Amino acid sequence: MTDIDSWLRSNTFHHSQFWDLKRLVEEKEKQGLILSLCIPTLNEEKTIGKELVLFKSELVDRYPLLDEIAVIDSGSTDRTLEVAAAFGADVYRSTDILPDMGSRRGKGENLWKAIYQLRGDIIVYVDADIKNIHPRFAYGLIAPLIYRPEIKYVKAFYDRPLATSKGTRPLGGGRVTEILVRPLFSLFFPELTALVQPLSGEYAVRRELLERLPFPIGYGVETSHLIDTYSEWGLEAIAQTDLDSRVHRNQPTRDLGKMAFGILHAFFTRLHKHDILSSLPELTSMLRQFQTRDNEYQQVLFEIREEERRPMIEVPAYREKRGIVD
């Protein structure tokens, strides 16, 4: 197993490390890379315009990092497509891409079809519902891939480690991450618990990896990506970048339930694929959570012993007391 603390030091970044966009563009050009930004949408008229203007202004016009900005839409009924086209994005309807392959409903479908439609050697996916959008949401994820050839998949997480210089703060994801995904990872893929927010919708990936990944079309896409990338290429191929805060709309509990269901589906599919279900290993008692201390990311191990007592009726003393005979 990779030393998680070592990985946290070497493969966890903060976007501010990549502030020098001029240098980043020079390095990209030296490597001859083509970079694509993909924004999957479904009724995002309120936020899509702002995202496109910022990315185009800062990462196309001012610093030519992105070669392509595409919106792939799942069938919006509001002005999403009109707004996106007005602000210069390449706009695609998901149903129009690979039409012979049929159409599925779900964000993963858009992400998958983007691999076919877009030109990039690296594709960075950014959700369309980010209220506090900033160019860092793209360059913070792209930069580790440009500077570190061995990294193939960079995931976003959101915190403010520079806001406090001393002390310890808990670090983590949303409700579904903390009550479902992290416990599952702790049990079956402990190293993946090092991903602070495994469900974040922003990540940058090399084409050579993307084209080899199966894509659940629904809520399980992020979880399955991590498991599959980890299983095939190891934790060294994965990195994560702190993008500071992310403001987005809150999801109602009912929707979180749907998300959890989709994640569980993808998760158990992978347990089956890796033959973990039929030869279930001994379950660990260590839950892995995370914190920051003095601007460093650390794992925190909690031992949670979930021992089981046998049914009381099997306890001799109980049987004797209750006068139960065979």
Added chain:
Amino acid sequence: MQSNPGLHKFVSRLPSALEGHREIILANLVMIGEIPAPTFHEQARIDFLQQRFTESGLHNVGSDEVGNAAAVLPGTEGHRNILVSAHADTPFSAATEHTLSLYPERVIGPGIADNSLGLSMIATLPMLLEFLDIRLRSNLILMGASRSLGRGDLAGLRFFLANSSVPITAGLSIEGVQLGRLDYASQASVDAEITCRTGGGEGGQSSAVLVLNHVIQRLCELVRTQDLVLGSIEGGTAFKTPARSAALRIELQQDSNEKLSALITDIDAIVEDVAAHSGAQVRFEVIARSNAGGLDPQHPLVEQARSILTSLGVEPIQGCYSTAASCFNDQGIPGLVIGVTKGHHLNQPDEEIEIEPVFRGIAQLIGVLMAIDGGCCD
């Protein structure tokens, strides 16, 4: 570019050229607009502006002791110094959700018109001049002004003008709205607060709201409607408890400093009288004050600005007063306040600006700069 027909022809072509740079313009607007900047807490916006100044290769990038950010785009000759400023603060608290929404035709969000758009012009102007290959002979001083609104009392702009290390030939103050305004003078005006404290119904004392009501009635009898703005009022805590405290914020205007001073004396007397009759503590405090004065309507700067607006198909708005104009006038500097676009719901959370007129607003700004650069204020 010194002859008016040539300038007007050039300026009339600018809006279409500027539309090609829409993303740069809107991106700076969004990034600035989403940084909260209540008066006295503009530092984050000022930092962003300085970063933009540095990226644009401006000279003398820095901030002063009152929190202004300023930088210089050197002119080819540098015989004149033209100041373009915009206030960085907004009337919204840092706790207000500052997320903006951007549509093809408009931008919505708190402070977008007053004055995120104006400040974004300061950040964007160097790049636009470069794109348009416009090189001024004069030095262009770009300044984001701190502490303007309310208790700020235009402190940032006043400080800069009073302490500038170079003589300023002319000054422009940029406001987000409304396109067509040409404020070249200032009435004598004060922003003031009248506060009231009572026993809240105990000991036979009235509600503070009722006491303020007496003050308002007396003010309305004393001051002409057009010279008094009853801006905001607040007080009390519950339905059934008489208010212990209340505050009224007003603006007063007069056409001379002497008349305004006399009016303030009269209001002091009203406040004392109401306090004596009600038994409440009533206090009148001047928060901000501007002197009367400014340019003549026939001043070449005003006439040039008016004709530039007309050449862009914009009807100049009637009315010429702005407190910022008094800052320039106090220092003997020809100064104008101009607007960039049309806006709605000013100072409301759903404040809105129209995008299409922005290009004419910027063309106007560049046209006026070129007129000053051509010597209209010499």
